[in-house]
Amino acid sequence: MTDDPEIPEPIEASEEPTEEELLALLSELRTEHRRIDTQIKALYETGVTDMIKIGRMKKIKLAIKDQIAYLENQLTPDIIA
Template identity: 45%
Template sequence: MDEQQEREIRERIGALWSEHRDLDDMIARVSERAPYDQLQMQRMKKRKLSIKDQLSRLENMLIDDIIA
């Protein structure tokens, strides 16, 4: 992996962490309001999980490169 690819991965990781935090905030706000839309909550949680999976894959790409 060259420096450009590593930089792009790190930028993507930063963007995903930002989106993950935003989803956390939105989930907290929506859950404070009663009643709240269960479907909307479920979609946000599913998206948050998907982001976490993407983060794991990208971070592993960087770690594998360091070890090798």
């Protein structure tokens, strides 16, 4: 694992992963999201103000959050009330 995270590949809508695969990916994305958040906080606490690196990490974190939301929507059935 490198210190410099990369933007994850977008999820292809044409693929049909199983629910178990989606849950595993969701868990992995949540872990990565927390790891990046911890790294950002550590940079702020140590006084390192490399704003370009922090900005890039925040973009990656947001992309991961979007993928988490997408997967959660795929796993949650639509309930018409």
